[in-house]
Amino acid sequence: MKYFGLVWRNAWRKKIRTSLTILSVFVAFLLFALLSAFGHAFKYGVEAADAERLIIIDKISLINLLPIAYQNRIKATEGVHSVTHSTWFGGYYQEPRNQFPQFPVDPHEYFAMYPEFKMPEEQFEAWVKNRTGAVVGRELADSFGWEVGDRIPIQATIWTKADGGRTWEFDIEGIFASDDPRGSSALFLFQYDYFDEARAFGQGLVGWYILRVERGADPVQVQNAIDTQFENSRNQTETSTEAAFAQSFAKQFGNIALIVTLILGAVFFTLLLVSGNTMSQSVRERISELAVLKTLGFGDRTVLGIVLSESILIMLIGGLLGIGVGWFVTRGIAVAAGAFLPGVYFSPTAILASIALMVGAGVAAGIFPALQAMRLSIIDALARA
Amino acid sequence: MTDILARLEGVSRTYQKGKERVEVLHNLDLQIPQGDFIAIMGPSGSGKTTLLNLIGGLDRPTAGTINVGGAELTSMSNSKVSHWRSTHIGFIFQFYNLLPVLTAQKNVELPLLLTSFNAKERAERAAIALDIVGLADRARHYPRELSGGEEQRVAIARAIVSDPSLLLCDEPTGDLDRETADEILRLMQILNREHGKTIIMVTHDAQAAEFANRTLHCDKGTLEAREAA
Numbered sequence: 001m002k003y004f005g006l007v008w009r010n011a012w013r014k015k016i017r018t019s020l021t022i023l024s025v026f027v028a029f030l031l032f033a034l035l036s037a038f039g040h041a042f043k044y045g046v047e048a049a050d051a052e053r054l055i056i057i058d059k060i061s062l063i064n065l066l067p068i069a070y071q072n073r074i075k076a077t078e079g080v081h082s083v084t085h086s087t088w089f090g091g092y093y094q095e096p097r098n099q100f101p102q103f104p105v106d107p108h109e110y111f112a113m114y115p116e117f118k119m120p121e122e123q124f125e126a127w128v129k130n131r132t133g134a135v136v137g138r139e140l141a142d143s144f145g146w147e148v149g150d151r152i153p154i155q156a157t158i159w160t161k162a163d164g165g166r167t168w169e170f171d172i173e174g175i176f177a178s179d180d181p182r183g184s185s186a187l188f189l190f191q192y193d194y195f196d197e198a199r200a201f202g203q204g205l206v207g208w209y210i211l212r213v214e215r216g217a218d219p220v221q222v223q224n225a226i227d228t229q230f231e232n233s234r235n236q237t238e239t240s241t242e243a244a245f246a247q248s249f250a251k252q253f254g255n256i257a258l259i260v261t262l263i264l265g266a267v268f269f270t271l272l273l274v275s276g277n278t279m280s281q282s283v284r285e286r287i288s289e290l291a292v293l294k295t296l297g298f299g300d301r302t303v304l305g306i307v308l309s310e311s312i313l314i315m316l317i318g319g320l321l322g323i324g325v326g327w328f329v330t331r332g333i334a335v336a337a338g339a340f341l342p343g344v345y346f347s348p349t350a351i352l353a354s355i356a357l358m359v360g361a362g363v364a365a366g367i368f369p370a371l372q373a374m375r376l377s378i379i380d381a382l383a384r385a
Numbered sequence: 386m387t388d389i390l391a392r393l394e395g396v397s398r399t400y401q402k403g404k405e406r407v408e409v410l411h412n413l414d415l416q417i418p419q420g421d422f423i424a425i426m427g428p429s430g431s432g433k434t435t436l437l438n439l440i441g442g443l444d445r446p447t448a449g450t451i452n453v454g455g456a457e458l459t460s461m462s463n464s465k466v467s468h469w470r471s472t473h474i475g476f477i478f479q480f481y482n483l484l485p486v487l488t489a490q491k492n493v494e495l496p497l498l499l500t501s502f503n504a505k506e507r508a509e510r511a512a513i514a515l516d517i518v519g520l521a522d523r524a525r526h527y528p529r530e531l532s533g534g535e536e537q538r539v540a541i542a543r544a545i546v547s548d549p550s551l552l553l554c555d556e557p558t559g560d561l562d563r564e565t566a567d568e569i570l571r572l573m574q575i576l577n578r579e580h581g582k583t584i585i586m587v588t589h590d591a592q593a594a595e596f597a598n599r600t601l602h603c604d605k606g607t608l609e610a611r612e613a614a
């Protein structure tokens with residue numbers, strides 16, 4: 001790239017103007033990196049979902065609880081392979097900002113339902129034996145520095161104990177990891193039997209059911225069969241695939257995502273105006289210099305390439321700085337808030353996409369000035385000088 | 386008989402100025418021998434610049450043919466002419482036309498970017514060219530740090546760096562004081578005599594024209610170039 005020196009020097013012809021343009025490119029791509037990382041978090045639950053798992057919730061509201069008695073009836077429905085349940089505990093560790101999902105579950109059923117969660121056999125056995133035992137995901141254990149054997153107090157926000165206490169203490173008996181890279185293991189799981197006995201109210205109620213469809217069975221038929229079965233019960237049910245469930249959960253963020261996308265669109269539109277203006281000013285200022293290059297024998301395409309490269313260079317400088325800072329920031333967020341909002345990740349695909357966007361924006365901002373430079377008539381330009 | 390470097394036959398150039406057609410050059414025949422140093426004089430607007438532009442392939446005649454060093458410019462494509470110019474023609478302008486963002490050295494290297502020389506070879510050749518014009522010690526200076534005469538020397542170095550056979554100079558001393566102008570003209574004489582460059586120089590200045598081997602007068606623009614008496 002022997003023209004690089006020339007392109008570089010030209011790009012810095014007006015230092016302040018170039019710096020300001022680069023700054024606006026920087027901001028746009030920083031924003032892009034952050035939004036892409038959060039977007040990843042929203043899509044993430046959907047991607048991690050298993051098509052053969054269905055979720056059953058109360059038809060009226062996710063918050064309404066379902067009777068534990070439903071489990072056997074669901075189990076008996078045709079096409080159902082296995083079923084288990086889970087409940088939102090909604091506590092926190094030490095401070096309210098340390099929130100993460102805690103679920104009272106049946107250990108055997110739950111781990112059978114989620115085979116992607118892996119933990120040493122002896123840890124699992126120890127958990128089963130200890131009524132107040134809990135197992136936690138690797139991500140969660142790492143973010144709080146927990147180890148097997150630790151006694152962890154969880155402050156309840158919903159579930160007071162029968163003795164009136166709000167502090168539930170659990171012994172960490174095991175740490176599990178997800179071997180599905182898309183899945184989060186930022187969970188805190190403890191025994192439903194203990195929970196049901198010790199809670200002040202709500203005995204015999206669970207948050208939702210998770211079922212696995214039998215191989216070969218049609219999930220839609222199973223879904224309908226279950227919902228029909230409970231049509232006349234006190235709690236009607238709504239069954240959906242895990243993916244659909246995650247999607248409806250993510251939909252709450254969907255509108256925010258749309259607004260953010262619109263903002264991002266506006267930012268990039270402005271960016272194109274700003275940098276396009278910079279480029280056309282820059283070309284206008286050096287009409288005679290471009291004519292001199294042509295006089296020296298620089299071809300039309302070479303001149304086009306030089307101007308276009310300058311525009312792309314400015315985008316790349318600002319853009320790479322932007323996504324570089326964005327990468328560090330999103331990593332920081334992922335570490336700090338990973339348990340609460342898993343999946344914040346500025347992926348390699350998004351990085352490649354943003355680099356393509358930089359080149360694209362560089363071309364878009366530079367193409368008209370570059371064409372102007374290319375079409376420049378030497379004699380007119382020199383006569384004007 | 387000396388070789389003819391440039392041959393113009395029946396060259397006309399008309400410009401459209403609004404509704405008016407201005408014939409700047411009319412049916413011009415001209416032969417420039419290899420190794421010559423020619424001054425072209427004439428009033429403003431008589432077509433001197435137009436003539437240089439045509440010989441250098443920056444412009445095309447409305448009629449006639451132009452042959453420079455065996456190349457039939459009038460039948461070549463724009464990109465061919467452009468490439469040809471980079472190796473056969475050196476241009477020198479009244480206002481130097483250096484790129485302000487580049488050092489003297491880098492300005493001189495510019496034409497070599499179009500060659501296959503590598504960075505080291507480009508730097509070496511530019512250094513030699515700067516040495517010939519007596520500015521070896523100014524290589525790292527930017528144009529704004531140079532005097533007018535020095536800028537013109539850098540421009541001359543840039544014009545000769547790819548070793549073209551023909552130098553086209555449009556009022557090269559028009560913006561310089563007498564003394565500096567004479568230095569530049571002496572440098573051009575050296576390029577002509579010792580380096581074998583053929584030079585066509587447009588000038589307003591009769592004293593400058595005396596440095597040339599002969600002077601052509603461009604009269605009234607629309608007519609022809611004739612030998613001075």
Ligand SMILES: Nc1ncnc2c1ncn2[C@@H]1O[C@H](COP(=O)(O)OP(=O)(O)O)[C@@H](O)[C@H]1O
Nearest residue numbers: 379400401409428429430431432433434435436
């Ligand atoms: N690109 C152009 N378009 C229209 N008229 C032009 C153009 N270039 C030169 N002319 C006209 O041609 C005439 C000769 O111009 P020029 O060759 O620059 O003269 P000189 O260099 O002798 O002063 C002038 O009248 C000028 O206005």
Ligand SMILES: [Mg+2]
Nearest residue numbers: 433434435555
């Ligand atoms: Mg002129």
